[in-house]
Amino acid sequence: MTFLERTTDVRRFRHWPGHIEADYIYTSGIAGETFFRELRENGRILGARCPQCGTQWLPPKLFCETCFRETTDWVEAPATGQVEAVSVVHVDAKGKPLDSPEVWALIRFAGFKGGFVHRLLVDPRKARAGLRVHPIVKPRSERVGAITDIVGFGP
Amino acid sequence: MEEVIPSRQPVGAMKGPRFVPDCSIQLMPWRASPVRVLGRDVPNVEVVSDTGEAFRELPMKGANFPALRVRGRSVEDYMQVSVPKLGRGFGKRGGTVEVDSGEVFPKDCAKPRHEGDTDWRDPLRDFRFFLDHGSGCNAGQTFIPIARFRRAAGLAGVESGEMKVGIVGVGITPFRPTTPEFSWKELTYDGAQRAYADAGIDPREDVDTFITCAEDYYEGFGIFDEFTPDQLGAVMRPMHTVGGDGIAGLANAFMIIQSGIADIAVVESHSKASDILTYEGIVAHGLDPIWNKPLGGHPNLIAGLEMDAYLRASGNTAKDCAAVVAKNRQAALHNPIAGHAARVTPEQAEGSPALWAPLRTLDVAPLADGCVVLVVAGEKAARKARTTPVWIRGIGWATETPSLETRDWTTSPATRIAASMAYDMAKVRNPAEAFDIAEIDDRFSYKELQHLEALGLARKGQAGKMVRRGDLAAGGKFPTNVSGGSLGCGNVLEACGLHRLAEAVLQLRGDAGSHQVDGARNAIVQSWRGLPAASGGVAILGVGK
Amino acid sequence: MRKVAVVGAGMTLFRRRLQETGKELSFEAARMALDQAGVEINDVEAVIHGTAPDAFDGVHMKGEYLADGSGGARKRYMRVFTGGGTGVFSAIAGWWHVASGLADVALVVNEEKMSSCQPHPQSVFAYIWDPILDRPLKPNLVWIFAMEMNRYMTVHKIPYEDIARVAVKNKRNAAGHPCAQLADANITLDDVVNSEMMAWPVRRLDISPPSDGAAAVVLASEDVVRKRKMKEHAAWIKGVGWCIDSTMWTDRDLYFPEYVARAAKMAYRQAKIDDPRKQIDFAEPYDPFDYKELHHLEGLGLADKGKAGLMTREGVTERDGDLPVCPSGGLMGVGNPIAATLGIKIGELYWQLTGQSGKRQIPNEVRTGVCQAWGDLMQFGSVMVMGT
C-alpha cells in the first residue's frame, strides 16, 4: 500500500491540462548563414571542409567533428547524390493518416561526410536505395534562405 | 607572456616553527596502496608526506610512536577516533590522542562538532593524522571530520585497490499504459519505497547522494530538477539530475562512490508518458532546428530509414524483426510488472501496418508509465545490505553524434564505443562467451538485432538467425530480454536503461520469479536514449567475488 | 581520491543575442579552453555538458543536440542539469569523472542561448512552476526573487542602498571583463536606486540580464598535470559540495539559504576549511540579483546572517578589499546565460588563482577561492573551493 488511503473511485481522479510551448526564432548560425545565403541567392549547395583532416561536411558545420577544429574552407557539393535509405511514411507529424504517402530518404554525396535527410520526390513503389538524385530547389522568388528552399530530391 | 605570475610562497611553508619532515597516515577508505608499518601490513592506509608523495615503507622503521599527536585549531573540530582500531603498532600508550591544546581525549568518545550541529551526516571519511615521532612539534594542519557512529566504528574501510561498487536495492513499479491514480511525485515515491525496502535502508539516514535521470520536455516542466527531491527522501541532501538514461545515472553513482565522497547512492528514473498528449511533437522537437525540424514529418521516419539501412547492410530481415516482437511480448507474460504482455505471433507483427515502411506499428515499443529506483553502494556498505550485492564489473557510456546526417545508420557506434569501455573495465576478452544473460534496448524491434551485433554478442547478420533459432529465448543458449524488454514491458522513456539494469539485477540475485534464468551469474545490460539520439550505455553486472 | 586541477578555461562573449547556434557557441568556448590548457581533443576522455532549461534554446534533449559542439562526438558524454546551479555543478560532475579515476582529462562545457525564445525568456520561466499550485496565477520569475528579497530585507532590516551597492560594485568590476554585457565603469548608487521598479522591491538594475553565451574548463588529474608540466597554469579543486531543498518553496522561510550552507559545509569539509572567513581569500557567489550576492555570502559562511550588506557598505568586498567578492563582475555585470556562468564562477577562480585575470586580477595574493551557483525554486546550491 503506497499510501495509508487510496481512492478507488476513478471518477475522483483529476488531471490538469497545460503546455510548455513558446515561439522560437532559430538563427542559422555562422556556418548555416553562408550555406543558406548561397542557397537563397544561387540555389547552390555548399559543404564545409576541415583544413586539418580534409573531411568535407554536409550540411556544413563550423567545426570538424573528428579533429574539433574550425572548418574554414567552403566546397560546392556535387550536383547529384545517392539514396542510402528510404522510408515510406503514411502518417503526418501528429500521427494522422496521410492522403498520399510521403517518401523520405537519406541521401549521401560523394566525397562528403553526411548528406541530407529529406523528401524523395518519386513514386513510393519506385523508391529504393541506390537511386541517383539531385536537389529540387524552389524558384529564386520563393527562396527565403531555409532548408525548405529545397523541396526534395528527385531523379 | 608579459603577465608574470606573482611569486608564490612555497606550498606547505606554514607560519610557525620550521616544518619537521614527518609523515602522516592518511586513512582513506578509497583507493589506498597497502603499507607496511613497523613490519606489519596495515590495510587501506596510505602514508603520505606533506608534499603528497606516497611512502610504502615508513622511514622510522622500528621507531616507537609515544603518542599520536593531532594538531589543529580547536577541540570541537575533532572527534576522537579509537586509535587501537588502527592496529596494535600505533602508540605504545594504547591510543590516546592528544590535541595541541594539551587536552587528552579518552578512547572511543565522539562529540558533535558544533553545539547546534544536528546534522551528523558526513559523507567524507578523510582521517589524517600527523605522526609526531616525539622530536619537536610539527606544524602540519590536521583535521578529522565528524563521521557517523556506524561508519566511525568501521574504520577498517575498504580493501586497497579498485573499490567495488554494487547494486543492493531494486524498486520497480508495475508498468501500465496509464496511471491516473498517481501524480509523477506519487509514482516515484512508490518506486523509491520499494527500492529502500529491498535494500533495507532509510533514505533520510543512510543515503549520501541521489541522482534522477529525466528530460524536461517529457515531464512538462521548464526545470524538472526542482520537482525531484521530496519523493526520493532527498530533501537537504546532495542530489542532481542527469539529462541521460539510466546507465548514465548509474555511472555517476559509480564515479561519486569511487571518488570517496559517498558510500550509498540512489539512482531514479520514471515515465509519466500518459501525461503527454503530444508525444510525437516532443520527439520531433529534439531534431536540429535548422536542418531537420522545418521539414516536418512524423519522427518515426528516422527509425524507418535506419531500419531500412540496417536490414540491407546486415542481411537480417523484417521477418527477424517480427520474431523479436513475438519473443519479447510473449516473454513479458511471465513478468508481473510488464504493461504490454501479449500472445503476439510473428505473423501478427509482420501483418501490422507499415506506417513508416519498413517499420511497422508492432515494431515500435508502446509507451508506458512506470518508475525504477536502484540503490548503489560501495563495497563496505554493500556487504551490509539486505540483499546479495550485484557488482558493477564494467560500465561505459557514449554519444556518437546528434546530427542525423553524419551518423552511421547501420551499426550503432555509440553502443560499440560504450561496450569497449565496459569490456576494458571488466577485462572481457570475448563478449560472445562472457555473459549468461543480456538485457538489450529494443524500443524498436530491429534495434535488438542491431545492438546484439554492435555489442559483439552476435556476428554481423547473424542476430536474426539467433532469434529464429530460439537462442535468445528463456531456454535458449543466450537468454536475451527475458524480462519482455521495452516491447513487452513498455517504453518508459528515460527509465528504460534503469529498467533493464533492474531486471538483470533480479536475475543475478535469483529473484526474477517465474522468468528466472537458473544459474545466471554474469549479465550485460545495454541502453539507448531513443529517437532522435545516438547515445547509449553498457553495464556489466556480476555476482560473487 | 585523486587530486584534480583546472588547467584551462575559455568563454564566449555574453550578449543578449548571439548569431551562433548553441552547438557553435559550445565549440568556440571548448576550443578556447583546450587551447589555453594546451590539450588536444583526443586527450579528452570524458565530456561533461551543463546547460539549463531545454525550453530556452528550444530543443528537446538539448544535451544530445549540443554533444558534437561540445567535443563529445564518439566519446563519454553526459549532460547534468541542476537549474541555475549547473554553472558550478557541471564542473563538480567533471571533478568526479577525474577523481574516480575513470578519466585523466575531462572537458566541461556549459552553454545557454536564451535569445531563441520569443518574445522574452520570461515566457519560458512561466513553466518552472508547479502546474496546479503556481502556474494558474501566471507567475513571473521576478516575483519569486522579489518575494525572497523582501523577506530577506525585512527579517534582517537591511537598507535597500546596501543591496544596490552590490549592483554598482559588480557592474564596475565587469568593466575589466572582455566578455561583459552590462559593464559600466561609472555607474552610481543613484542610477540603481532610481532605475524603474520591476516588482517591488526589485528594480531594473537589481537584475542580471538574460544572455547567450558558452563557457568551458579543462580538468586534469594530478599525474597529467605533473607529466605535462601544467603546474604553472593549474588551479586545484579542493572541495565540492551540492545540496537541494524541498520542492515546496512556499513552505520555507526564504530569508536564509540553508541549502547553500549545507553545500558549503560539504565542500569546506573536503577542502579542510573550518574557518571560511579567514581561510578563503576571495569568493564568486551567484548573483543573478544583487541581493542574492549578500544572501549567498551568508549561506557560504563568509558573512554573519544579515551582515553581508554591512560588509559591502564598508568596501570589504571590493576587489582590493579584505574579501574580494565577484571580482569578475558577476552575473550582474558580465551577464547571466545561466549555465554558461561557469566562465565567471569556476573560470574566474581559475584565472585569478593562476594570475591570469589581467585588469581584474585581485591586488593581494590569493591562494584559496570559493565559487557557488544557485538554482531551481530557491532550492539548489552548488559550491566549489579551489586553491593553488
Add this chain to the structure above:
Amino acid sequence: MTSRITKWPGVELGRKEIETGKVTSVRYRPDAKFAWSAGEAMSRFLAELQEGRMIARTCNGCARILFPPRMFCEECFRPTDAWVYVRDTGTIETYSISYLDTDARRITEPILVGVVSVDGASPKMGVMHYFGEMTKDEVRIGMRVKAKWKPREERVGSVLDIEYFRPLREGEG
C-alpha cells in the same frame, strides 16, 4: 591568459537583424501539450477548493500539518497520516508589487502577489496567491488576511477558485 587572449568569440546581433531577416533564421512553435495526473493528494485538494474549503495532511512522524497536502512526508519519508481541514485565513509571509506580467511586459496597474501561511497548517506552510482590497502601501509582511472565494457556481476546482486574499476584518480572526 585572459589578458593575452585578444579575440573573444561571439557575433552579436540586434533584435531588428533577426526579426527583419537580415540574417537567415527559422521560426517554430513546438507541439508540447500535457494533462498532468493530479494524483491522490492534488485531486482531493482541488475537489475541496471547489467546495470552498482548504485541506491538508498530517504527519505524525514530524508532527506537522502539511499544506499543500501530500500523501508522503518528505522529512520522514513515510506515508502521511490523515486529512485535516485548515482555515482560509492566514498571514502574509512575503509579497511583491509587480509591474510585470508573465511575458515581462510592463503593466501600469501593479499586481499584488505573495505567500500566505495558512492558519491551521504548520508554521510557514502556505501558498502563493494574489492580494486584493488593499493598496500597494497597505500590504505588509505579517498582515492577517482571509481568502475571498468565487461564488460556488464559478468554482471549478483550482487555486483560482480563491479570487485573492483580502485583509482580515474585525471579528473574523
